[in-house]
Amino acid sequence: MAGATSLAILNERIFACERCPRLRSHCAKVARVRRRAYADWEYWGRPVPSFGDPEASVLALGLAPGAHGSNRTGRPFTGDGSGDFLYPVLHEAGFASQPHAVSRNDGMKLAGLWITSVARCAPPGNKPTPEELRNCAPWLDREMSMLKHLRVVVCLGRIAFDGLLAHVIRTGNLNSRSGLVFAHGAEYALPGGLWAIASYHPSLQNTNTGKLTRPMLLKVFMRARELAEAGRTAAPAGQ
Numbered sequence: 001m002a003g004a005t006s007l008a009i010l011n012e013r014i015f016a017c018e019r020c021p022r023l024r025s026h027c028a029k030v031a032r033v034r035r036r037a038y039a040d041w042e043y044w045g046r047p048v049p050s051f052g053d054p055e056a057s058v059l060a061l062g063l064a065p066g067a068h069g070s071n072r073t074g075r076p077f078t079g080d081g082s083g084d085f086l087y088p089v090l091h092e093a094g095f096a097s098q099p100h101a102v103s104r105n106d107g108m109k110l111a112g113l114w115i116t117s118v119a120r121c122a123p124p125g126n127k128p129t130p131e132e133l134r135n136c137a138p139w140l141d142r143e144m145s146m147l148k149h150l151r152v153v154v155c156l157g158r159i160a161f162d163g164l165l166a167h168v169i170r171t172g173n174l175n176s177r178s179g180l181v182f183a184h185g186a187e188y189a190l191p192g193g194l195w196a197i198a199s200y201h202p203s204l205q206n207t208n209t210g211k212l213t214r215p216m217l218l219k220v221f222m223r224a225r226e227l228a229e230a231g232r233t234a235a236p237a238g239q
C-alpha cells in the first residue's frame with residue numbers, strides 16, 4: 001500500500017503543476033469555452049493524473065491528454081476516440097474491467113496496468129514543445145521509480161517511445177539510443193531489466209485510416225502481458 005499512497009501523493013502534486021504556462025493556459029481556455037457537445041460538462045482543465053493499478057507490471061505510455069477527452073474527464077484516454085479504441089483492447093487483453101471509458105466515475109478498474117503520458121496537460125494541436133516535454137519528464141521519472149513491479153512499457157507513439165528512452169538515459173541505465181528504432185511492434189530489452197514495446201498511437205488519424213487496427217493493438221498488449229508474466233520470477237526492473 002505504501003506504493004499506492006506515494007503514487008496518490010505524486011498525482012496530487014502533478015495536479016497542481018504549473019511548469020508550462022502555454023499548456024496551462026490552453027487547458028484552462030478549452031475548459032472555459034468547451035465543445036458544444038459537452039456544454040453540460042464541467043471540464044477537468046488541469047494536469048491529468050495517471051490511472052491504474054499501483055502494483056502494475058505494464059505501463060501504457062501515451063503522448064498527452066486530448067483537449068476534449070482527458071482534459072474534460074480528468075482520466076487518461078477517457079472520453080475521446082483514442083480511448084474508445086484503446087479500452088476495448090485493454091478489456092480483451094485482461095487489463096481493464098470494462099470496455100467503455102466515459103468518465104472518472106464509470107467504474108473502470110485496471111489490473112496489472114498503469115496509464116500515463118509524457119505530457120500531462122493537453123497541448124494545442126496535440127503537439128507539446130520539446131521544452132514542455134522536458135518540463136514534464138521529472139514526473140515520469142518519479143512515477144516509474146514508484147512502480148515497483150514494472151517490467152514492460154508499451155509506448156503509444158513515437159514521442160512516447162522517445163520519452164521512455166530519454167528516461168532510461170536520464171536514470172543512467174542507457175548510454176545511447178543507437179539501434180533503438182521506433183516501429184510498430186518492435187520490442188527491446190533495455191538495460192535495467194525493462195522491456196519497451198513500440199506501438200502506433202491509437203489516435204483517430206491512425207485508427208480511421210487502418211494504420212493501426214484492433215488486432216494490431218491487441219497483439220501488442222498480449223505480448224506485454226506475456227513479457228510481464230515471464231519476468232515475474234526475475235528481480236523487479238532497475239533493482
Ligand code: SF4
Binds near residue numbers: 023024
Ligand atoms: S505538461 Fe507536465 S510539466 Fe507541464 S504544466 Fe502540465 S504537468 Fe506540469
